[in-house]
Amino acid sequence: MDNVRTTDAPDPAAAGLLVGKVALVTGAGRGIGAAAARLFAREGARVLLAARTRGQLEAVSEEIRAAGGTAEYAVCDLAVAADVRAAVERAVDLYGRLDVAFNNAALxxxxxxxxxxPERDLDELYTVNLKGTWLAVSAEVAAIRATAGTGAIVNNSSVGSLMGNPALPAYAAMKRAVNSLTESAAIAYGPEGIRVNAIAPGTTLTEMVRAWNDHSPGVVAQLNARTPLRRAADPDEIAQAAAWLLSERASYVTGTVLPVDGGMQA
Known part of the structure; x- marks a missing residue:
């Protein structure tokens, strides 16, 4: 009967989904990651933002603090194991613990x-999108175990990982591997009370998707036509799903790859 939840404890989500939590967000300088960092802070978390571009991190961190939230940052290249470990360690050094993490960074x-x-593209996608997520999960589990004891991790996958993807085959393959990593980690760390899930966003209005549309004009309109809601998501809508999965409201959810795709997979 390990990790049995009781129902008489106060619900921290009543005041905010992540009140009292320390959260790490990778890829937090823009897009979904920046939206998540802002949201997590509004929901009560102290946030450590990590990404490669210092200027973006400074801007988002300052915005969060101006709105009354708590945020610091670490410049981090997910392709470099030492950077990943240093970002996690900075969160613990600043805030004394790590409770939750959103591994959003990707290219x-x-x-x-x-x-x-090109082979170089495949290698780069592997190094950042898969190996970088692997390194992050490993470091985050160790930090959660050593400080908070229990916690939650969400990896950002893609709806493109759930089907054949002839336009972006290497990207989709790495994201499908992230799904497998997520499921394996959920099984491995569930007995310790560490939940691991993934989200699979559909078409989302990020710089990455806009660049795809610039390269292949009309692709966003085509994707929207395949989506029952007939539109792309705002990054904040994806961040909302990650926040829920990291919160106590999702306390019995682990090993899940949650489509957040406007019904594209229906």
């Missing part, structure tokens, strides 16, 4: 079928 490459994807 994309120009669309191309399998036989036309």
């Amino acid at each position: 994309s490459v120009p669309p191309a079928p399998v036989d036309q994807v």
